[in-house]
Amino acid sequence: AQSVTQPDIHITVSEGASLELRCNYSYGATPYLFWYVQSPGQGLQLLLKYFSGDTLVQGIKGFEAEFKRSQSSFNLRKPSVHWSDAAEYFCAVGPSQTGANNLFFGTGTRLTVIP
Amino acid sequence: GAVVSQHPSRVICKSGTSVKIECRSLDFQATTMFWYRQFPKQSLMLMATSNEGSKATYEQGVEKDKFLINHASLTLSTLTVTSAHPEDSSFYICSASIGGFGYTFGSGTRLTVV
Numbered sequence: 001a002q003s004v005t006q007p008d009i010h011i012t013v014s015e016g017a018s019l020e021l022r023c024n025y026s027y028g029a030t031p032y033l034f035w036y037v038q039s040p041g042q043g044l045q046l047l048l049k050y051f052s053g054d055t056l057v058q059g060i061k062g063f064e065a066e067f068k069r070s071q072s073s074f075n076l077r078k079p080s081v082h083w084s085d086a087a088e089y090f091c092a093v094g095p096s097q098t099g100a101n102n103l104f105f106g107t108g109t110r111l112t113v114i115p
Numbered sequence: 116g117a118v119v120s121q122h123p124s125r126v127i128c129k130s131g132t133s134v135k136i137e138c139r140s141l142d143f144q145a146t147t148m149f150w151y152r153q154f155p156k157q158s159l160m161l162m163a164t165s166n167e168g169s170k171a172t173y174e175q176g177v178e179k180d181k182f183l184i185n186h187a188s189l190t191l192s193t194l195t196v197t198s199a200h201p202e203d204s205s206f207y208i209c210s211a212s213i214g215g216f217g218y219t220f221g222s223g224t225r226l227t228v229v
Contacts, residue, residue: 032216034218036220041124041125041206041223041225042222042223043121043208043220043221043222043223044159044210044220045220046218049217051216090158090159094216094218095216101164101212101216102149102164102210103210103218104161105158105159105160106158107157107158108156108157108158110156
């Protein structure tokens, strides 16, 4: 069965510091992997996605993620965090292997940025 | 491109009444729409998948008579929460498949049942 684990519920970093959000997945085939960001009360915005090819993926807002098949991981990174990056981050895997083509989401990591 | 407009963004209703949430695809045809529910500080859980012109497919544990989904056109899908109760209070988000395993999300609806 497919699943996504985000081990860190809440992370606090100082503005300007580097960031890494962890994501591990379980999937029966080669997954499509996504990172989304959600601001309070808002929908989801796609940061980046991995389908195939280069395992280091560049996204918007200076984010990147690396697909590591051997570790079943797709961690999100940013070299220097800005205060505006404070939000909830969701890792997702898809498509559903039951045929609906929906995404499965992790439980999210809330990022707090301190001055 | 590929924008989904979701309304209302916030609604408060009395227990026992029904609430309709709309998701419109503005610049593309949404053949498939996913409806998710998000409890506070939790992840998005798929409630149902709707395909234009077909009956929605509900996930296990989701009451189809309570959460009515209509996808009668390629640009509009609606979720109606019938006879709402406080436990139905949640954040509801729609998502459209835009092909190539791309997805676009509505901005969500915060439902509060009092």
